[in-house]
Amino acid sequence: MTAPALTNPFLDALGARTGIRIEFYDPDGSHYGFPTFPYRYAPDNLATRRQLRAEGLRPNGNDPVAQILWRHRKQVRTAHLYRRDLAAAKRHATPAQLAAIGKALQARRTCRHCGQLRDYYIPRSTGACLQCEPGGPR
Incomplete structure (x- = not known):
């Protein structure tokens, strides 16, 4: 199976009709070394x-096949593009993984000093809840 054509008919026609070169249009990768749009x-x-994530997909370990370039606040930004036909469904956490995450989040809310379960995450800098923290409210 060959890769689908990486061109944009509108931009091809615009360049042929006006002779204007679009700055970040390089479908064969001759200028930027990678197909660019x-x-x-x-x-x-x-x-x-x-975009893949919004559709419930992931790149499935495939490398990007093209890129998008645009200017933003005097910087050139890049976004890599992946083929949709090679994407796979997103993986979901197993019940055991979800249980482990729940235990870890509960441990972050349990004070080491008084053992109380708090409604907030215990600051890692002190390791104590706001009541046990030196200088905290009593």
Whole structure:
């Protein structure tokens, strides 16, 4: 199976019609070394990690196949693009993992000094709840 074409027909036609070079449009990777698209002009078969996550998918260990570049406050920002057809469903935590996370979060709310379970996380800097903390309210 070959990879789908990494082009944008609108940007190709615009460049052919006007002769204007779009700054971050490099579908073959000759200028940036990696197929590159401007913000909001990536092909529909590619998605960022965030877009995949919103669809309940993950990159499945595959490397990015292209990138999006755009300018933001005098900086050039990058977002990597992954193929949607190679993405897999997100993994979900098992009941044992969820139980372990619950125990860990409960331990963060239990004071080491008085053993009370608090409604807030105990500050790690002192290791004591606000009542046992030196200089805290009594």
